[in-house]
Amino acid sequence: MDKEVLHDNETLRPDEAGRPTLKTIAFMTGLGVTTVSRALKDAPEIGEETRRRVQLVARQVGYRPNRAGVRLRTGKTNVISLVLNTDEQIMSFVSDIIYGVSEVLAATPYHLIVTPYSHVQDPMDPVRYVVETGSADGIIISRTQPDDPRVRYMVERNFPFATHGRTETGLAHPFHDFDNHAFAVEAVRRLASLGRRRLALLTPPQGLTYHQHTVDGFADALSETGASEIPFNTVSIDHSMEQIRARTAQLMRRENRPDGFISSAGAATLALVAGIEDAGLKLGRDVDVVSKQSSPILHLFRPELHLINEDFRLAGRELARSVLGWIGGKSPQSLQSLSVPQEVEGSRAVGQ
Amino acid sequence: MDKEVLHDNETLRPDEAGRPTLKTIAFMTGLGVTTVSRALKDAPEIGEETRRRVQLVARQVGYRPNRAGVRLRTGKTNVISLVLNTDEQIMSFVSDIIYGVSEVLAATPYHLIVTPYSHVQDPMDPVRYVVETGSADGIIISRTQPDDPRVRYMVERNFPFATHGRTETGLAHPFHDFDNHAFAVEAVRRLASLGRRRLALLTPPQGLTYHQHTVDGFADALSETGASEIPFNTVSIDHSMEQIRARTAQLMRRENRPDGFISSAGAATLALVAGIEDAGLKLGRDVDVVSKQSSPILHLFRPELHLINEDFRLAGRELARSVLGWIGGKSPQSLQSLSVPQEVEGSRAVGQ
DNA sequence: CCAACAATCTGTAACGTTTCAGATGCTTGC
DNA sequence: GCAAGCATCTGAAACGTTACAGATTGTTGG
Numbered sequence: 001m002d003k004e005v006l007h008d009n010e011t012l013r014p015d016e017a018g019r020p021t022l023k024t025i026a027f028m029t030g031l032g033v034t035t036v037s038r039a040l041k042d043a044p045e046i047g048e049e050t051r052r053r054v055q056l057v058a059r060q061v062g063y064r065p066n067r068a069g070v071r072l073r074t075g076k077t078n079v080i081s082l083v084l085n086t087d088e089q090i091m092s093f094v095s096d097i098i099y100g101v102s103e104v105l106a107a108t109p110y111h112l113i114v115t116p117y118s119h120v121q122d123p124m125d126p127v128r129y130v131v132e133t134g135s136a137d138g139i140i141i142s143r144t145q146p147d148d149p150r151v152r153y154m155v156e157r158n159f160p161f162a163t164h165g166r167t168e169t170g171l172a173h174p175f176h177d178f179d180n181h182a183f184a185v186e187a188v189r190r191l192a193s194l195g196r197r198r199l200a201l202l203t204p205p206q207g208l209t210y211h212q213h214t215v216d217g218f219a220d221a222l223s224e225t226g227a228s229e230i231p232f233n234t235v236s237i238d239h240s241m242e243q244i245r246a247r248t249a250q251l252m253r254r255e256n257r258p259d260g261f262i263s264s265a266g267a268a269t270l271a272l273v274a275g276i277e278d279a280g281l282k283l284g285r286d287v288d289v290v291s292k293q294s295s296p297i298l299h300l301f302r303p304e305l306h307l308i309n310e311d312f313r314l315a316g317r318e319l320a321r322s323v324l325g326w327i328g329g330k331s332p333q334s335l336q337s338l339s340v341p342q343e344v345e346g347s348r349a350v351g352q
Numbered sequence: 353m354d355k356e357v358l359h360d361n362e363t364l365r366p367d368e369a370g371r372p373t374l375k376t377i378a379f380m381t382g383l384g385v386t387t388v389s390r391a392l393k394d395a396p397e398i399g400e401e402t403r404r405r406v407q408l409v410a411r412q413v414g415y416r417p418n419r420a421g422v423r424l425r426t427g428k429t430n431v432i433s434l435v436l437n438t439d440e441q442i443m444s445f446v447s448d449i450i451y452g453v454s455e456v457l458a459a460t461p462y463h464l465i466v467t468p469y470s471h472v473q474d475p476m477d478p479v480r481y482v483v484e485t486g487s488a489d490g491i492i493i494s495r496t497q498p499d500d501p502r503v504r505y506m507v508e509r510n511f512p513f514a515t516h517g518r519t520e521t522g523l524a525h526p527f528h529d530f531d532n533h534a535f536a537v538e539a540v541r542r543l544a545s546l547g548r549r550r551l552a553l554l555t556p557p558q559g560l561t562y563h564q565h566t567v568d569g570f571a572d573a574l575s576e577t578g579a580s581e582i583p584f585n586t587v588s589i590d591h592s593m594e595q596i597r598a599r600t601a602q603l604m605r606r607e608n609r610p611d612g613f614i615s616s617a618g619a620a621t622l623a624l625v626a627g628i629e630d631a632g633l634k635l636g637r638d639v640d641v642v643s644k645q646s647s648p649i650l651h652l653f654r655p656e657l658h659l660i661n662e663d664f665r666l667a668g669r670e671l672a673r674s675v676l677g678w679i680g681g682k683s684p685q686s687l688q689s690l691s692v693p694q695e696v697e698g699s700r701a702v703g704q
Numbered sequence: 705c706c707a708a709c710a711a712t713c714t715g716t717a718a719c720g721t722t723t724c725a726g727a728t729g730c731t732t733g734c
Numbered sequence: 735g736c737a738a739g740c741a742t743c744t745g746a747a748a749c750g751t752t753a754c755a756g757a758t759t760g761t762t763g764g
Contacts, residue, residue, distance in 0.1 A: 385751085386753090419750095422750080422751055426752065
């Protein structure tokens with residue numbers, strides 16, 4: 001600290017507008033930039049006093065590592081990419097996921113970047129883009145399929161990711177999923193307990209893993225309760241409100257109409273109920289409906305609805321934790337979680 | 353192309369797993385990396401044939417500029433930051449904005465990064481962070497206030513941004529706004545035309561610019577139509593569903609209750625209507641409600657509702673275009689837009 | 705024929721970071 | 735007294751890009 005060699009940094013003017021860099025701190029402390037770099041990340045071969053001195057100065061001048069510098073040198077982007085389908089109709093749950101992810105990332109140096117794709121594209125495109133250009137350290141995807149090509153692709157390349165929903169690839173990868181089997185079972189039981197015997201299921205989109213989970217839960221609970229199924233396969237929650245409404249009305253005007261419905265999405269339930277009422281029937285009297293919801297609003301729509309919450313903010317948090325975990329070296333197997341259907345407050349709540 | 357000096361790039365192995373860089377293309381074409389760099393951006397001092405040759409090779413090998421390299425060298429991040437408040441209750445509109453922004457950015461090299469903040473923080477924090485660390489080239493903010501400190505901050509630093517909502521700072525900056533004055537006027541007229549004379553307004557949050565716009569439009573149209581106001585200032589659309597519902601019920605049980613409501617948000621309308629019905633009153637008979645909505649769902653909730661659409665996806669697109677415009681050198685004044693209330697399909701639609 | 709010029713092309717340096725392979729000085733053991 | 739070892743520190747090089755200041759041609763005008 002005395003001999004001050006003053007390495008001839010020709011153009012070095014300490015506080016010249018720009019933000020401080022390692023060089024700035026090196027100059028201020030009289031150390032080399034290598035030493036500063038190592039001191040800041042608590043490397044072992046740095047003296048105790050030096051470390052403290054460097055960290056003090058760094059804090060004082062508000063040093064923040066330049067992301068581009070780090071990224072160029074190390075390849076680490078400190079970015080998580082959330083891949084989203086922009087065709088979703090009513091999608092307040094999307095913001096919930098985003099906020100959940102954000103909550104977790106806030107305590108880290110990670111930024112969240114949203115990578116959208118639409119129906120005109122191969123869902124693989126955004127994933128390929130991120131992996132090939134290395135524009136993120138990890139990816140979160142949703143609308144997961146049993147044999148999801150995106151999952152295969154990323155596993156092959158050993159690229160960290162987490163899926164919202166499970167696969168049946170046999171590949172071990174992080175996921176978070178809502179237990180839709182349990183949801184369907186609880187829903188059927190509820191309807192059965194109300195004396196409903198002819199049940200129809202408004203399913204998740206064909207081809208997604210949780211479609212099958214829901215259908216399986218429905219079937220299992222049907223045989224458990226002895227209720228029967230009224231097929232309702234012409235629409236799914238991916239269809240437009242108009243279509244769901246029309247098909248429901250159509251179904252409800254038939255001879256052998258259902259007396260109980262299970263709906264896999266809150267928005268779809270609005271259309272479903274409208275269809276029921278179009279047919280001149282009344283909720284709670286002629287038919288009961290159990291619905292999933294992601295925002296606590298459906299009880300305002302029709303108090304007769306039976307509701308089960310799916311917490312997407314929680315999903316976002318879990319998914320973020322999972323990718324970070326994988327990036328951090330944890331084993332994929334240890335980063336899988338399942339969320340259980342939540343009882344909704346109020347008299348008509350479903351669940352235990 | 354004949355003398356092939358083979359610049360001694362010691363460690364250069366063309367196709368060694370990694371993605372192609374300028375160096376790769378330089379090697380393949382036999383040119384210098386400077387030439388390649390310039391050829392790719394159509395610089396003037398590059399021969400026609402060379403340019404074509406370079407661009408052909410670049411396309412063939414799937415060259416994509418390394419973002420970290422560009423960012424480190426030029427300071428350009430090719431990132432737009434969308435700053436969001438995570439405390440919003442029901443926020444399907446958030447995804448709409450995100451998708452709108454994405455749509456526009458998709459055709460550009462820009463990435464979208466979501467920067468959240470919560471009530472515990474100063475709304476200034478995320479803005480300061482982005483500006484100070486230079487982690488984006490432009491910012492989009494919402495929940496704009498008449499004298500918004502974030503706007504002053506960014507204008508002072510000449511940092512490109514766009515606001516969802518206007519300010520009254522006198523500073524020229526890009527914005528997109530929904531014409532809430534017009535919305536309130538149309539809403540009052542509609543209620544007046546239905547013979548409603550005692551109107552209550554469920555306002556946007558106090559402190560935000562569009563609160564005043566709405567209130568002003570309401571007042572203007574009241575004097576135009578001769579209707580009178582029933583004060584309803586104890587809640588705003590930022591309050592919880594429960595609070596809105598309870599206050600509404602309370603209001604509707606009073607002697608001098610309103611016979612018309614204007615609601616500034618779709619989600620709040622659910623609670624508002626619930627409150628009305630809690631008081632034993634009936635929509636369309638005892639009271640009419642005009643509501644804004646951002647998703648076409650409220651007509652399913654109660655067909656008696658009068659609805660006006662606010663298109664948030666459009667807002668997202670406009671906001672994205674605005675920031676990009678400013679970054680691209682256009683004048684802030686030329687990047688301001690206002691969106692007019694949209695008529696909702698169906699018999700009870702409001703608007704022209 | 706030569707100077708001047710335009711048209712093309714080029715290497716070097718720099719952005720901020722981390723890794724690598726030392727350098728320096730001080731103890732320690734014998 | 736000295737080699738070896740340890741504890742600290744260090745500069746150079748590299749990541750991929752662009753700006754700068756030339757270099758190398760061939761062409762033109764006088």
